[in-house]
Amino acid sequence: MTAAQPAAAPTADFRSRLPEDEVIYFLLPDRFDNGDPRNDRGGLKGGALQTGFDPTHKGFYHGGDLKGLVRRLDYLQGMGVTAIWFAPIFKNKPVQGPKGGESAGYHGYWVTDFTRVDPHFGENGDFKAFVDAAHARGMKVYMDIITNHTADVIKFAECEAMNACPYRSIADYPYQRRGGLNGAPINPGFMGETVRTAENFARLTDPNYAYTLNTDSREKNVKVPAWLNDPLLYHNRGDTVFRGESNAMGDFVGLDDLMTEHPKVVAGMIDVYGSWIDRFGIDGFRIDTARHVNPEFWQQFVPAMLARAKARGIPNFHIFGEVANDDFSPGFLAKHTVEDKLPTVLDFAFKQAALRSLASGQPTEIWREFLNQDVLYAGGKATAKQLPTFLGNHDQGRFAYYVREGNKAASPDELLARVKLGHVLMFTWRGVPTVYYGDEQGFVGDGGDQDSRETLFPSRTAVYLDNDLLGTERTNAQENFDTAHPLYRLIGELSRIRTNSVALRRGDSRLLAAEDAPGLLAFSRSTPNEEVIIAVNTSAQPITRNIAIAADISGLASMSGACPAAPVAPGTVRVTLPAFGHVICRAAR
Numbered sequence: 001m002t003a004a005q006p007a008a009a010p011t012a013d014f015r016s017r018l019p020e021d022e023v024i025y026f027l028l029p030d031r032f033d034n035g036d037p038r039n040d041r042g043g044l045k046g047g048a049l050q051t052g053f054d055p056t057h058k059g060f061y062h063g064g065d066l067k068g069l070v071r072r073l074d075y076l077q078g079m080g081v082t083a084i085w086f087a088p089i090f091k092n093k094p095v096q097g098p099k100g101g102e103s104a105g106y107h108g109y110w111v112t113d114f115t116r117v118d119p120h121f122g123e124n125g126d127f128k129a130f131v132d133a134a135h136a137r138g139m140k141v142y143m144d145i146i147t148n149h150t151a152d153v154i155k156f157a158e159c160e161a162m163n164a165c166p167y168r169s170i171a172d173y174p175y176q177r178r179g180g181l182n183g184a185p186i187n188p189g190f191m192g193e194t195v196r197t198a199e200n201f202a203r204l205t206d207p208n209y210a211y212t213l214n215t216d217s218r219e220k221n222v223k224v225p226a227w228l229n230d231p232l233l234y235h236n237r238g239d240t241v242f243r244g245e246s247n248a249m250g251d252f253v254g255l256d257d258l259m260t261e262h263p264k265v266v267a268g269m270i271d272v273y274g275s276w277i278d279r280f281g282i283d284g285f286r287i288d289t290a291r292h293v294n295p296e297f298w299q300q301f302v303p304a305m306l307a308r309a310k311a312r313g314i315p316n317f318h319i320f321g322e323v324a325n326d327d328f329s330p331g332f333l334a335k336h337t338v339e340d341k342l343p344t345v346l347d348f349a350f351k352q353a354a355l356r357s358l359a360s361g362q363p364t365e366i367w368r369e370f371l372n373q374d375v376l377y378a379g380g381k382a383t384a385k386q387l388p389t390f391l392g393n394h395d396q397g398r399f400a401y402y403v404r405e406g407n408k409a410a411s412p413d414e415l416l417a418r419v420k421l422g423h424v425l426m427f428t429w430r431g432v433p434t435v436y437y438g439d440e441q442g443f444v445g446d447g448g449d450q451d452s453r454e455t456l457f458p459s460r461t462a463v464y465l466d467n468d469l470l471g472t473e474r475t476n477a478q479e480n481f482d483t484a485h486p487l488y489r490l491i492g493e494l495s496r497i498r499t500n501s502v503a504l505r506r507g508d509s510r511l512l513a514a515e516d517a518p519g520l521l522a523f524s525r526s527t528p529n530e531e532v533i534i535a536v537n538t539s540a541q542p543i544t545r546n547i548a549i550a551a552d553i554s555g556l557a558s559m560s561g562a563c564p565a566a567p568v569a570p571g572t573v574r575v576t577l578p579a580f581g582h583v584i585c586r587a588a589r
Contacts (some may be wrong), residue, residue, distance in 0.1 A: 014082075014138040019284070019318040019344070019386040020432055021505050022083040022140060023495045025076055027437035028064070028394060029086050029121050030106040031455045033481075035067025042120035044094060052094035052104030052120065055460040058450040059103030060095075064457070066117070066126040070133050075481050077137055079440060079488055080495020083318075084134060085142035085286055087394065089127065091118045091224075093151035096254075098163075107394070107453075108144065109288060110151040110255065113224035114272045124279075131280045140283035142318065143276060147269045147301065148289040149255035153219045154231055156211035156238070165238040165254065167246040168210040173237070175209045183209075193235075193249075193261040196296060201262050207231040211238065227268050235259050240292070248294055260297040270301060274308040281312055286346070286388075290321030291336060298340040306343075320344040320388050324395070328352035334376035337383060347387040347431055349373075354391055354399070354425055357518070357538045358418045358580075359406035364514040364521035364538055371511055371523070374430070381430075385506065389431035391422050391439065397448035398436065400470055404444060414540065416442070416470045417580040420490055421536055424560075424582045427494035428525065428534045430509045440488040441480040442470035456480050497559050497584060503530040513547045520545045520577070524587075531587040532559065537577035544576045549587070556585040 034040070040063040041051035048054035055062040066089070076084065091113035092105030108118070117127050131141050159165035175190050177183040186206040207213055213231055223229050235257045240250025251257045258265050276282055285305065290298070302319060309317035321342040325332050330349045336342050353370050356362040374384035391399035403418045404410075410418070419439075426433045438454055444467055445452035454464045459476040467476055471486045482488065498504045507525035514521050518539040525532045533556065537543050551571035556563045561583035568574045575583060 014135070014140060015283075015314060015316065017082070017140075018316055018506065021499075022318075022432055023080050023427075023498065024083045024085050024142070024388055024432055024434040025079070025081040025437065026085045026390070026393060026434055027069075027087070028107060028453055029066060029069060029089055030061055030064040031453050032064045032086075032437060032457075033068030033072050034063035034457050035065050035069070035071050036122065037063060039065055039120055039122060042094060042118065044119075048104075049095050049102060052106065054104075055455075056462070057103075058453065058461050058463055059106075061104050061106040061120050062455050062459075062461070064455065065120065066122040066130045068457075070130050072481065073133055073137060073139070075483065077139065078483055079435075079492045080499060081139065081435070082495075082499070083140040083142055083283065085284075085434070086144060088144045088146060088288070089117050089121050090114050091116050093153070093222075094120075096152050103450075105151070109146060111146060112151045112153070112222050114228070115224050115275070128280055131282060135281070140318075141280075142284040142286055143282050144286045144288060145273055146288045147258065147260060147273075147297070148292045149252050149257050150223060150228060152251075152254045152256060153215060153222060154213065154234060154236065154256045155215045156236070157214040158211050159238065160214065165211075165251070167238045167241055167250045169237070169245055170249075173210040175204065178206065178208050179210075179212065193259060196261050196263065198263050201232075201264070204232055207234070207236050210236055225268065225272065227264060233259050233262055233265050248292055252289055252292060257292075260293045266297055266300050270304045273305060277305065277308045277312055277314070277317075281314065283314060283316075284318030284320075287319065287321040287342070290340070290342060290345070291323040291325070295340040298342055302341060302343065318344070318386070320346055320386075322346050324348055330370065330373035331376055333387075334373070334378070337378040341378065344383060344386045344388070346434075347389045350387070350389040350426070350429065350431060351391055351396065351399075354422050355402050355406075357425075357521070358422050359399075359402040361406070361518050361538075363516045364519060365516050367521055367523075368511050368514050371430075371509060374509075381508065385430050387431045388434040389426050389429060390434040390436065391426055392436050392452065394436070394453055395448055397452045398439060398443055398445040400439070400442070400444040401447060401452065412468075412470065414580070416486065419470060420487065421538065421580045421582060423487070423490060423494060424534075424536060424584075427491075427498050428504060428532075428584060429523075430507075430525070433494075433498070435491060438480070440491050441474075441482060441485050442472050442487055443476075443480075444468065444470060493560070501525075501530065501532055501559070501586075503527050503532045507532065512549065513545065519543055520547075520575075522547045522575075524549075533573070533585045533587055534582070535575045535577060535585075536582040537580060540579045542576065542578045542581075544574065546572050546574050549573050552589050553587045555588040557588060558583070559586055560584040
């Protein structure tokens, strides 16, 4: 492939692009670039446990901020990125956790103030400057939002005594009794959270049905907007066990779980996030922990956000929910577009199929059933085209890590080739390719969560400094914004190919060939005016295969790789692919 060049991104009409037209780049602002060291401590005094700043610890702030994002827009645009999604930038509780096990809110998911930027990242004015700078380049901005929970502020006396906070069910701890079945009567006439009316919730006056509230007086009014400080707007039942009733009503690892059934919470969250659209003209939301919120909330929230965006002149506002679960099945993902009516969801099933093919060496035939299940989504295959596809992220870990773990005897060159092929699949399969920051620099990491959140600026964290990167001699001790890195160049070239092809962005998908072993996977993307045929080899050996194509295709022009010039017979094309090789070919008729 040739050197990466910026993909076409005209600024005048960026609002008119459909969600499937984008190339998304996902990053944690704290780990991307430090543009202003003066805000590293967020304006707070003291040590790491007060400020949250400790660049030697993987669980604390390292210094990245919004000014760093602005100064690296050339870097992102040079890779063909058209939409930037970043972890939450709202003001967070700086540090939380048990004594000796504390960590910081550098990731953004422990919000105390939903109306302003966390001082570790800058100010609201810095956010406006970033959005305006991105828009001036024709790049969209997607915010990561949370409606399921806030920071861990609400405390319970029993949990502190037990040093644990197990979930307490409605059956064992009904709303109408204090502290269990034999407790004193409370909340007379309250019919439970399923009766979602203001009149019903007015009867909920005592939050001590499952646990006894014992919140630190210094934190009782720490949340913004002020309505978030009312404990009656939370479930208050202890920690979720991620199944059954607790899935939607338990605290997510101790974080205060909002009672999203309550009309005040629905209206409050619509106002909070509508304000970010109104003030800054952002282009989309990724919704954290969406599966832990009741469907009725989304059925009100989503239309309100789309209407707010449309009124702001944003007709293609992209909303995608995080609905991860253990089996990564398309059916589970699709359920949330049908029942919750979420427009789209992150495509965990694609990530899993890529891992099965390139980390675990499973047959390419697995892609057939995966593609067949696109019909399960609300809106069917049209919705599937708008699902953000990804190889790894800040929770799941990096694709390269799992490729390495599944192929311990492989050489660095083979590991790089497998990772490259994963990106080829992501940019040519239906959906919206979503690059996890650092993947373009060969980051591997040591697993999920904090082990996959290295800085692109020079790191001081021991568990990051001992990492071996793919495709480079550089380390995490150095700055890693290398535009000559082979993965950066590959992603830039794939972005250019995709951006310049309507079929690769919006085309229908058809599986052409797959095997009961690692090897050939071939598929097409087509519109009435264009067809692109993609063939990849997931095996470590070169292959030559025949592929059935439309009988009226007379030739194939190379968009990437050595495409055969013409069919060997009407309806058949023969491809030769090196180990982990690919071709992207435009059909001629």
